[in-house]
Amino acid sequence: MTKPLQRHEAHMKMLAEDEERLLNAFYHDKLTSPELGKVIDPEHYNSHAIEPIAYIMANGLDFCEGNVIKYVSRWKQKGGVADLHKARQYLDFIIKNEEEGTPL
Numbered sequence: 001m002t003k004p005l006q007r008h009e010a011h012m013k014m015l016a017e018d019e020e021r022l023l024n025a026f027y028h029d030k031l032t033s034p035e036l037g038k039v040i041d042p043e044h045y046n047s048h049a050i051e052p053i054a055y056i057m058a059n060g061l062d063f064c065e066g067n068v069i070k071y072v073s074r075w076k077q078k079g080g081v082a083d084l085h086k087a088r089q090y091l092d093f094i095i096k097n098e099e100e101g102t103p104l
Helices: 003-028 033-040 052-058 063-074 081-100
Strands: none
Touching: 003 052, 052 063, 063 081
């Protein structure tokens, strides 16, 4: 097995463990199943082949990069053009940080 594949499998195992930990925490807080579904598997994300959070975590994206993925992924199902503006704002943060060394 190649190293990238081994890393991917290890990361996917870690994601599954994290998901189980989160589910247990939500059940511990006595959320009902419909409420849990809205938090863990919202409709505006589960229409994709890969959920944005899985992609973000698997690729080790930082906060700003993750938000770009999140907003671009959901804009048609949730926030419309406002989500595209949010994505652009986070892109601007990334660009400014790269060019000037300061995020804001």
